[in-house]
Amino acid sequence: MREERTEMSKDDDRSPPLDLRGADIAESSSKTRNCVTGSGHVTGLNPTEFQAPYPDQVLENVLENVLQFLTSRRDRNAASLVCKSWCRVEALTRSELFIGNCYSVSPKRATARFSRVRAVAIKGRPRFADFNLMPPEWGAHFAPWVAALGSAYPWLEKVYLKRMSVTDEDLKYLAENFPSFKELVLVCCDGFGTRGLAVIAKKCRQLRVLDLIESEVAESDMDWIGEFPESGITCLESLIFDCVESPINFEALERLVIRSPSLKKLRLNRFVSIGQLYRLMVRAPQLTHLGTGSFSLAEGVAHGDQEPDYESAFAACKSLVCLSGFREITPDYLSAIYAVCANLTSLNLSYANINAEQLKTVIVHCHKLQTFWVLDSICDEGLQAAAATCKDLRELRVFPIDAREDSEGPVSEVGLQAISEGCRKLQSILYFCQHMTNAAVIAMSNNCPDLEVFRLCIMGRHRPDHVTGEPMDEGFGAIVKNCKKLTRLAVSGLLTDQAFSYIGRYGKLVRTLSVAFAGNSDLGLKYVLEGCPRLQKLEIRDSPFGDAALRSGLHHYYNMRFLWMSSCRLSPPGCREIARALPRLVVEVIRDEVGMIRAECEEHIDDAFDILYMYRSLEGPRDDAPSFVTILH
Amino acid sequence: MSPENRNYLPESDVIGLNLKETELTLGLPGETRVTTDTGVKLGTKRGFSETINLNLGRSNVKCHDKVCDDESENDVLGGATKSLTEKAQLVGWPPVRASRKNVMKSGKFIKVAVDGAPYLRKVDLEMYNSYQQLLSALEDMFSCLTIRTYLNPCFYFLFLHHNYRISMLSMYNFVCNFDIGNYLSEKKLMDPANGVEYVATYEDRDGDWMLVGDVPWKMFVESCKRVRLMKSSEAIGLAPRTPQKCSNTA
Numbered sequence: 001m002r003e004e005r006t007e008m009s010k011d012d013d014r015s016p017p018l019d020l021r022g023a024d025i026a027e028s029s030s031k032t033r034n035c036v037t038g039s040g041h042v043t044g045l046n047p048t049e050f051q052a053p054y055p056d057q058v059l060e061n062v063l064e065n066v067l068q069f070l071t072s073r074r075d076r077n078a079a080s081l082v083c084k085s086w087c088r089v090e091a092l093t094r095s096e097l098f099i100g101n102c103y104s105v106s107p108k109r110a111t112a113r114f115s116r117v118r119a120v121a122i123k124g125r126p127r128f129a130d131f132n133l134m135p136p137e138w139g140a141h142f143a144p145w146v147a148a149l150g151s152a153y154p155w156l157e158k159v160y161l162k163r164m165s166v167t168d169e170d171l172k173y174l175a176e177n178f179p180s181f182k183e184l185v186l187v188c189c190d191g192f193g194t195r196g197l198a199v200i201a202k203k204c205r206q207l208r209v210l211d212l213i214e215s216e217v218a219e220s221d222m223d224w225i226g227e228f229p230e231s232g233i234t235c236l237e238s239l240i241f242d243c244v245e246s247p248i249n250f251e252a253l254e255r256l257v258i259r260s261p262s263l264k265k266l267r268l269n270r271f272v273s274i275g276q277l278y279r280l281m282v283r284a285p286q287l288t289h290l291g292t293g294s295f296s297l298a299e300g301v302a303h304g305d306q307e308p309d310y311e312s313a314f315a316a317c318k319s320l321v322c323l324s325g326f327r328e329i330t331p332d333y334l335s336a337i338y339a340v341c342a343n344l345t346s347l348n349l350s351y352a353n354i355n356a357e358q359l360k361t362v363i364v365h366c367h368k369l370q371t372f373w374v375l376d377s378i379c380d381e382g383l384q385a386a387a388a389t390c391k392d393l394r395e396l397r398v399f400p401i402d403a404r405e406d407s408e409g410p411v412s413e414v415g416l417q418a419i420s421e422g423c424r425k426l427q428s429i430l431y432f433c434q435h436m437t438n439a440a441v442i443a444m445s446n447n448c449p450d451l452e453v454f455r456l457c458i459m460g461r462h463r464p465d466h467v468t469g470e471p472m473d474e475g476f477g478a479i480v481k482n483c484k485k486l487t488r489l490a491v492s493g494l495l496t497d498q499a500f501s502y503i504g505r506y507g508k509l510v511r512t513l514s515v516a517f518a519g520n521s522d523l524g525l526k527y528v529l530e531g532c533p534r535l536q537k538l539e540i541r542d543s544p545f546g547d548a549a550l551r552s553g554l555h556h557y558y559n560m561r562f563l564w565m566s567s568c569r570l571s572p573p574g575c576r577e578i579a580r581a582l583p584r585l586v587v588e589v590i591r592d593e594v595g596m597i598r599a600e601c602e603e604h605i606d607d608a609f610d611i612l613y614m615y616r617s618l619e620g621p622r623d624d625a626p627s628f629v630t631i632l633h
Numbered sequence: 634m635s636p637e638n639r640n641y642l643p644e645s646d647v648i649g650l651n652l653k654e655t656e657l658t659l660g661l662p663g664e665t666r667v668t669t670d671t672g673v674k675l676g677t678k679r680g681f682s683e684t685i686n687l688n689l690g691r692s693n694v695k696c697h698d699k700v701c702d703d704e705s706e707n708d709v710l711g712g713a714t715k716s717l718t719e720k721a722q723l724v725g726w727p728p729v730r731a732s733r734k735n736v737m738k739s740g741k742f743i744k745v746a747v748d749g750a751p752y753l754r755k756v757d758l759e760m761y762n763s764y765q766q767l768l769s770a771l772e773d774m775f776s777c778l779t780i781r782t783y784l785n786p787c788f789y790f791l792f793l794h795h796n797y798r799i800s801m802l803s804m805y806n807f808v809c810n811f812d813i814g815n816y817l818s819e820k821k822l823m824d825p826a827n828g829v830e831y832v833a834t835y836e837d838r839d840g841d842w843m844l845v846g847d848v849p850w851k852m853f854v855e856s857c858k859r860v861r862l863m864k865s866s867e868a869i870g871l872a873p874r875t876p877q878k879c880s881n882t883a
Contacts, residue, residue: 128725
């Protein structure tokens, strides 16, 4: 049973792992004649020259030298399970620590086990929190982590956070306590503002990477760009701040770019006009990744004479492979980028409201494109054009310009079919649409066998195949059946339990599954929980799955990172049963305030709730849960 | 209809005039929640949220009738969904992050701050047609607040309607004559946890801080730069409700 294990691997992706064996392999080894020093040289057989190390020390020295080459964390997790000796040595040689759920392990425990970490990645909130399904103060605070990191890893160089709450104080702590700090990447984070950024800019003298991706940055009057050191060359390689919704000091930015010869990635926010972009580009032709900012004129500036030669600025960037931005695009300026299209491997037009014709002028040059993010304003016609040119496309994301259930829907099964026929190497797709057919989805399953990620969002809830009127079961069934490498799936449209039967039967590699407004009964969820051994992340909303279905996953929940179920048919007793059966699972029920008030009025504390969020953890219930979170036991 | 039933159809409110129960707290707009046969309460939040909307369009009136007549689950759902204003949406659906929704530049996004809350929220004023809708949305976002109704005749009418079945139509006629949908009276937000009252204020184009509700809705949308929910105690001394501000637009 899992309870016997005292430690769990951090991101155990495989089917049930082996139990930790007590035996130390080295004790039975007879290979100790050759003494190996720390540097790996095999010395002679002269035992009088030095004290022969103990057998297990020898092996550990060898292991250390070997294991340091292991980079994949899954390989490392496997190695750590061989025996205690391997576990110890692996812990010593792990330099990148990945925490998939910040509440699954405490900072103290993690830093106690791994003593030589240089880079840390931590993920917090569940993904559905991005869509306002949960009150924002749920948790995932970086503060306790940063304090532990400070004492355990003063040499820390890199921090990557996703969906964490980071405060300005945390950023200040980072800036002041880690002299070797080089890289900060914040993805979908919040809780901090330009004040925190200012401290980072000012005090991190070795900063190479400052990437703010889809994070919410509170505005203040702090000129954070101006806080970068004013003189001397910087080692800045990447500066990404396209999500920052406040103006920046452009002159300071320009000076910074001039002083940063190593700068390769620069993604500007929408407060940088095209004229300012020009000035930056001529200073940094070495850029490989560029986010163009607004891509329109500054307010109050008139279109016309004396505009700089944008085309030549782009043409001068011979290394440009990744282009994004276009936050408030004036489509007339699109022609400026033609020169670089042929080299682009990644193009992100997902903030650019352009039509098919405008897209065609660009996409026709993009033969090497592998990643393409775009708005559905380009219509099926635009997708057809992309399919005709981008034969090497690996990842496609089509976002809705009008994200409502009853909007027009400029893309449909026609676009999907075209992409499937033109882009045979497709590995990942996210597609928002209003209408879809099984035929097109089946076609994609046949044409794109390399698909690993298939996320289809038919925006109208419960919408069937709009040609046949049938549920979308067969389409998704074909995807799980034919795409043998599929690891991530998001389903939508009218779906019966049959769809889930297919997923359970064929989705043997699926790790992440997103379900919304789907299924008929408990059977749906049962098929998935019983059929998908690799399932790690399951997020479900508004689907008729109840306690019986929840019970059917008891054998598997310790293998998962989390389960999210909101607005389903669960009851508090049903969830409590899970909590009691699996002591290492933290079972959170999250209520909105209205539910809380009613519960207090009626003294029914066991009132129905909105969200079940449960995850494995070595620490038991967290102590920072807000009042609207109840942890069942 | 016993309390254990956890049935939140309005009839249950008649039993023992529980004043707290009539407190018109709102559920998340767009929630398609119903009570199921197994007695698992999910809450007909939709029913309540409809009553708040004083833009009493035809569909709303129908919805009220449906809720009060205790129709089947599906009808409650159907009526509720239909009576949403065009722009109000189901929470979190489709799953597109807020930063992406800004692409439709037709929106008017302003920041909302609440005294004492550490974060700001952004709101698209064009999503709403009235002050009531805006306040409901704010209530959802800053989930500790509820709309307290002080001596507001409109809410009194709605209370009567729910509890005493006074015809919605007759009250609708009365209310419409006052064009109440455009103005706001005595509406405050409250944090039930500590009893602190908040007053909605906004900064207009001229940089002046005004009480939300002084001017017609459309004028407010045009001139509002940002909103702050200020503690009532601090709101003394704000610009009085004088009509001359109405003509003061850039």
